[in-house]
Each structure stands twice: as C-alpha cells, then as structure tokens.
Amino acid sequence: MSVVMLLVVLVLAVLLVAVLAAIAAAVAVVAGRGAPATAPVPAWRRAVRRVDTLSLVAAAVGVVAALVAATVLPTTLVSATATPGLLAVLGPVLAGAVFVLTLALGELTWPRPQGDRREAFLVRRPPLAPVRQFAARLVPAWLALGTVVVVVAGLTAQPDGRSVGTSTRDAAGQVISSSAAGPFPGWPYGVPVLVGMVALVLLHLWVRHLITRRPAVAEVAPEEDLRVRALSATRVAQGVQLALAVTIVGMLLVARGAAARVDLPVAAWTAVVVAAVVAVVAVVGTVRPVRP
Structure with a gap:
C-alpha cells in the first residue's frame, strides 16, 4: 500500500468518526428540542456520561491506530527494523498504547472545583483506582500467558529465532533430513513483544493512578465519586x-x-485452540457491560 493510499484511509477513518459523532450530537439536539422539560441530571450521572464519552473517543482513536498498524506495518514498514515484520507484531500493543494515552489526556481535562466557596470530603484514596473484578484479572492473566508463549516459542525456535523445524535421524544419530518454516515468534520477535506488553501494563497502571488523583467530581458523594473512578479505570483495563x-x-x-x-x-492445533479461547475471553471482557 502506497503512502498516498495510507493517508486516504486514515483521513476517511477520521472523517467517519467525526461524521458519526456529529450525527449523534444532531440527533440529541433534535430530540431535546421536542422533549418536555425534565429535572436536572444528577451530577454523578453527568460524570458517568463524561466517562462514556471519553471512552468512546479513545476507542475510536485506538481503532484508527489499529487500522493504520494493520495496513502500514506489515507492508510499507515491514523492513523498517532489523527483524523483518517486528513492527507488525507490535501493532496491537502500539494501538493499545494510543488508546490508553488518549484516555490519559481525557483524565487531565476533568474540571477542578470552582467558586468562592468550595467543599471537599476527606477520603483516603488508594494509589490506583479500583477495577471491576473480571477486567482486573484479565490484564495480569494475559501478561502471564504472553510470557509463557514467548518463552515456549523462543526455546522451540531454530537457531535463527525466526523459524521452527523438524529433523529425521538414523540409528547412529546422524541427521538424514530436516525442514524449517517461518515466520515464527522466536526470541527476535518475542523479547520486544514482551517488553511492549510490560510497558503497556505499566502505562495502564499510570493512568489508573491519574484517575485516583484527579479532582473530585463536584456535588457528588464520596461513594459515588469512587464508582465513577472505578468505571474509568475499568474502561482502561478493558482496552489494555x-x-x-x-x-x-x-x-x-x-x-x-x-x-x-x-x-x-499437535503444536499447530494447540496454538489454534489456545488462540480461540483467548479471543473469546478477550471479546467477552471487552463487551461485558460495566455499570457505575
């Protein structure tokens, strides 16, 4: 894919997100004009809507980054590193980092208390914002499984680290025939990927720290404020x-x-089964509703 075509795809993706957001805003405005007057929305509900909006924006930016990574890294930039295709393997981690950084920017935009008279609750906050149980377990579970995959692939790869092979030996132990195939995620791929996964998890912990240190939501009780923070942290964990x-x-x-x-x-089918299980669990962890 040429650079011009890449730019066209990127622009179209951004325009699509903008058009969808504009349509949603227009529908909300039109519906609001014809709707009868209602009671003001509670402050904590407005905070939840803010979290939902930030999450949608971050998800859209992350999807665009993933599309760019899927189209550019395996083609135009396939030889940009000493290990061919390494950036393509790192694509999901890079897209996840874009998602997390977008949410981090959103966390920095929360309004601070204003006015001549300000009130605050004296509440001890944890170093990291709490995460709902399911998402909290998936992040370390995938990091541990990724480590196992990298180690197993690295130990079973050929000396070049990019292929896997088999050999046939005679009774004396001499090699009669051998075969190898690649690409294979040996050490040249596995080590950078593992470093990227660890960096993404640390980035996710940093954003959870930002969430717990951000200003308290005005006119919201401490327990409701904690629920809003937990919602934000869970959305981060879901994307990671x-x-x-x-x-x-x-x-x-x-x-x-x-x-x-x-x-x-046996190795091929084992990889397929494990990949299918990981994919199903990850999708469930992403689309599972999170209630504030």
Whole structure:
C-alpha cells in the first residue's frame, strides 16, 4: 500500500468518526428540542456520561491506530527494523498504547472545583483506582500467558529465532533430513513483544493512578465519586486486556502456520485452540457491560 493510499484511509477513518459523532450530537439536539422539560441530571450521572464519552473517543482513536498498524506495518514498514515484520507484531500493543494515552489526556481535562466557596470530603484514596473484578484479572492473566508463549516459542525456535523445524535421524544419530518454516515468534520477535506488553501494563497502571488523583467530581458523594473512578479505570483495563490478547492471538496464529508447514500437527492445533479461547475471553471482557 502506497503512502498516498495510507493517508486516504486514515483521513476517511477520521472523517467517519467525526461524521458519526456529529450525527449523534444532531440527533440529541433534535430530540431535546421536542422533549418536555425534565429535572436536572444528577451530577454523578453527568460524570458517568463524561466517562462514556471519553471512552468512546479513545476507542475510536485506538481503532484508527489499529487500522493504520494493520495496513502500514506489515507492508510499507515491514523492513523498517532489523527483524523483518517486528513492527507488525507490535501493532496491537502500539494501538493499545494510543488508546490508553488518549484516555490519559481525557483524565487531565476533568474540571477542578470552582467558586468562592468550595467543599471537599476527606477520603483516603488508594494509589490506583479500583477495577471491576473480571477486567482486573484479565490484564495480569494475559501478561502471564504472553510470557509463557514467548518463552515456549523462543526455546522451540531454530537457531535463527525466526523459524521452527523438524529433523529425521538414523540409528547412529546422524541427521538424514530436516525442514524449517517461518515466520515464527522466536526470541527476535518475542523479547520486544514482551517488553511492549510490560510497558503497556505499566502505562495502564499510570493512568489508573491519574484517575485516583484527579479532582473530585463536584456535588457528588464520596461513594459515588469512587464508582465513577472505578468505571474509568475499568474502561482502561478493558482496552489494555484486548490489546494484550490480540498480541497473543497473533503470535499463536503465526506459530501455528509455521508448525503446520513442518508437519507438527499437535503444536499447530494447540496454538489454534489456545488462540480461540483467548479471543473469546478477550471479546467477552471487552463487551461485558460495566455499570457505575
């Protein structure tokens, strides 16, 4: 794909997000004009809407980053690193980082208390904003599984670290025939990917710290403020676990292809089954409703 075509795809994606947002805003305005007057929206409900809006914007930016990574990194920039295709393997992690950084910018925009008279509750906050149980478990689980995949692939790869192979030996132990196939996520791919996954998890922890240190929502009770912060932190964790899971699935599918080509059916099918389970659990963890 040429650079011009890439720019066209990027511009169209951004315009699509803008058009959808404009349509949604217009529908809300038209509906509001014809609707009868209602009671003011509670402050904590407005805060929840703000979290939802920031999450949608971050998700849209993350999707655009993922589309760019999927179209550019395996093609135009496939040889940009010493290890061919390394940036493509890092694509999901990079898209996840864009998502998290967008949410971090959103957290910095929360309004501070204003007015001549200000009130605040003396509440001890934890270092990290709490996350709903399911999403909280998926982030470390995917990091641990990713570590296992990287280690196993690195130990089973050929000396070049980019392929996997088999060999046939005679009774004396001499190699009669051998075959190898790639690409395969050995050490040249696995180590940078693992570093990227760790960096993404640390970035996610930093944003959770930003969430717990941001100003309190005005006119909101301490327990409601905590629920809003937990909602924000859970949305961050949902995006991070998805990026980690996509990275793992990608490595497993690449490994499966190489294993199948050198007649290692058990390894190939194991990679497919694990990838399918990871994909299903990650999707559930992403779309599972989060209630404030």
